[in-house]
Amino acid sequence: xRRRNWSLPYALFLLVFVVIPLLLIVLxxxxxxEGAFTMSNFRKFLMHPEAMNTFIYSIGIAIxxxxxxxxxxxxxxxxxxxxxxxxxxxxxxxxxxPMWVNILIRTLATVALFDFLQLPLGEGALVFGMxxxxxxFMIYPIYNTLQKMDQSLIEAAQDLGANPLKVFSKVIxxxxxxxxxxxxxxxxxxxxxxFAIAELLTMNNIKLFGTTVQENxxxxxxxxxxxxxxxxLLLIGIMSLFTNDEDNAQNESGGVI
Amino acid sequence: MMKKILAKGYLWLLLALLYSPILIIMIFSFTEAKxxxxxxxxxxxxxxxxxxxxxxxxxxxxxxxxxxxxxxxATISTAxxxxxxxxxxxxxxxxxxxxxxxxxxxIMNPDIITGVSLFLLFVSFGISQGFTTVVLAHIAFCTPYxxxxxxxxxxxxxxxxxEAALDLGATPFQALRKVILPEILPGxxxxxxxxxxxxxxxxxxxxxxxxxxxxxxxxTYIYADARKGGLTPELRPLSTIIFVTVLVLLIVxxxxxxxxxxx
Numbered sequence: 041x042r043r044r045n046w047s048l049p050y051a052l053f054l055l056v057f058v059v060i061p062l063l064l065i066v067l068x069x070x071x072x073x074e075g076a077f078t079m080s081n082f083r084k085f086l087m088h089p090e091a092m093n094t095f096i097y098s099i100g101i102a103i104x105x106x107x108x109x110x111x112x113x114x115x116x117x118x119x120x121x122x123x124x125x126x127x128x129x130x131x132x133x134x135x136x137x138p139m140w141v142n143i144l145i146r147t148l149a150t151v152a153l154f155d156f157l158q159l160p161l162g163e164g165a166l167v168f169g170m171x172x173x174x175x176x177f178m179i180y181p182i183y184n185t186l187q188k189m190d191q192s193l194i195e196a197a198q199d200l201g202a203n204p205l206k207v208f209s210k211v212i213x214x215x216x217x218x219x220x221x222x223x224x225x226x227x228x229x230x231x232x233x234x235f236a237i238a239e240l241l242t243m244n245n246i247k248l249f250g251t252t253v254q255e256n257x258x259x260x261x262x263x264x265x266x267x268x269x270x271x272x273l274l275l276i277g278i279m280s281l282f283t284n285d286e287d288n289a290q291n292e293s294g295g296v297i
Numbered sequence: 298m299m300k301k302i303l304a305k306g307y308l309w310l311l312l313a314l315l316y317s318p319i320l321i322i323m324i325f326s327f328t329e330a331k332x333x334x335x336x337x338x339x340x341x342x343x344x345x346x347x348x349x350x351x352x353x354x355x356x357x358x359x360x361x362x363x364x365x366x367x368x369x370x371a372t373i374s375t376a377x378x379x380x381x382x383x384x385x386x387x388x389x390x391x392x393x394x395x396x397x398x399x400x401x402x403x404i405m406n407p408d409i410i411t412g413v414s415l416f417l418l419f420v421s422f423g424i425s426q427g428f429t430t431v432v433l434a435h436i437a438f439c440t441p442y443x444x445x446x447x448x449x450x451x452x453x454x455x456x457x458x459x460e461a462a463l464d465l466g467a468t469p470f471q472a473l474r475k476v477i478l479p480e481i482l483p484g485x486x487x488x489x490x491x492x493x494x495x496x497x498x499x500x501x502x503x504x505x506x507x508x509x510x511x512x513x514x515x516x517t518y519i520y521a522d523a524r525k526g527g528l529t530p531e532l533r534p535l536s537t538i539i540f541v542t543v544l545v546l547l548i549v550x551x552x553x554x555x556x557x558x559x560x
Contacts, residue, residue: 043387044384046387061417129555133547133548135311135315137544142519144520148532153318153321156333230408235501265413
């Protein structure tokens with residue numbers, strides 16, 4: 041048997057468990073309970089102020105979380121990538137590590153911290169929890185691109201008389217932009233699509249769009265739930281158009297966490 | 298010098314922020330108080346009651362299910378993903394691009410979309426949800442990572458060794474076992490560990506595919522528990538154990554990867 045045929049079982053598997061399920065989302069989104077074509081699921085979303093508000097609010101929270109992660113994460117990634125600060129590889133691992141702890145445990149830990157410090161649970165806790173959950177996703181890609189940056193370019197800029205601010209804005213920032221973009225996508229996407237997290241962080245006071253999707257699916261409104269999922273998928277699809285192939289190249293080198 | 302201290306200080310401050318919630322859980326796992334934040338003296342009672350069963354039977358059950366599901370999902374996805382990687386590697390470039398693209402979909406998709414899509418798959422075909430569907434769902438989102446960790450090993454391999462083995466009279470199966478397998482084994486191990494941790498960690502996909510026949514994994518247990526308001530105190534030692542385990546696993550993977558890179 042030729043070795044290229046070895047991809048056949050997996051091709052079949054991907055068809056059944058990845059491609060068909062995604063097509064089913066589209067199918068359910070555009071049909072009613074009897075299976076007839078309809079746009080009413082989307083109309084329902086547009087006419088339903090609560091769902092609409094949750095959607096916009098979720099995007100807002102995702103944007104705020106992304107900005108805070110960028111502001112906190114960029115300097116950290118920069119320091120980690122500079123050799124003369126001699127930060128060790130373990131330090132990088134320490135920043136990535138929380139990513140691997142169950143998201144619910146991390147969230148409950150945040151709730152515990154707020155309780156411990158007797159801070160109220162609400163919007164503040166929500167943003168803190170989201171930043172806490174997703175900051176590593178911002179630091180890691182930026183660190184990766186900064187680390188690969190050619191240091192002599194910075195030296196050249198300095199030699200040619202650029203001040204530190206100029207060096208940063210004209211050399212370092214543009215060179216690190218692929219990492220910044222993939223960091224933004226990697227924080228924005230999970231933030232906008234989480235469910236259950238927001239409820240835990242705000243004692244059920246704030247609901248995000250992911251929860252709306254889950255609740256509808258749970259309550260048997262599969263078609264409406266599928267339509268909401270498709271809307272989320274579109275939002276994320278638009279976001280991921282901004283990522284370029286450079287990240288894929290990074291992934292393919294594989295291995296190191 | 299000043300700059301260096303400031304820079305390091307910033308990193309440590311950020312780390313303190315990242316780790317303070319988990320540290321609080323760890324510290325309060327060594328006291329008996331029901332409510333987190335109450336220190337009633339040092340005690341390891343929560344650790345012993347976590348393992349003594351009894352009233353926390355359902356928690357132990359959930360841990361067991363999580364472990365079995367992760368082991369099954371990681372084993373099957375490692376096998377499926379490694380075979381697939383060899384196949385994809387030998388495909389012609391167009392077919393390979395299609396396979397790589399499809400392989401990336403579950404990685405790019407948010408968990409909730411993967412969860413909803415698999416839920417719709419199972420309900421459309423009238424498959425009742427439970428243990429099997431959770432394992433299948435986990436294989437679906439773990440295998441792409443195995444493919445991604447085996448692929449670089451194949452790319453680095455000298456393609457002539459396999460041909461040489463065949464020329465020297467090895468059957469294709471022997472050549473696979475004696476030549477290709479040892480080369481990709483490190484990638485398979487990394488893929489397995491990655492798949493295992495991803496499966497243990499998963500919440501979003503599990504909750505959509507677990508059905509309502511009483512099956513619980515750790516994530517769904519914690520979720521149900523948290524929604525009821527009170528958090529079972531035994532979850533504190535459990536989180537601590539999980540955190541330390543993940544820490545050790547990650548350091549092992551990283552050391553392996555560093556060694557691989559040096560080679």
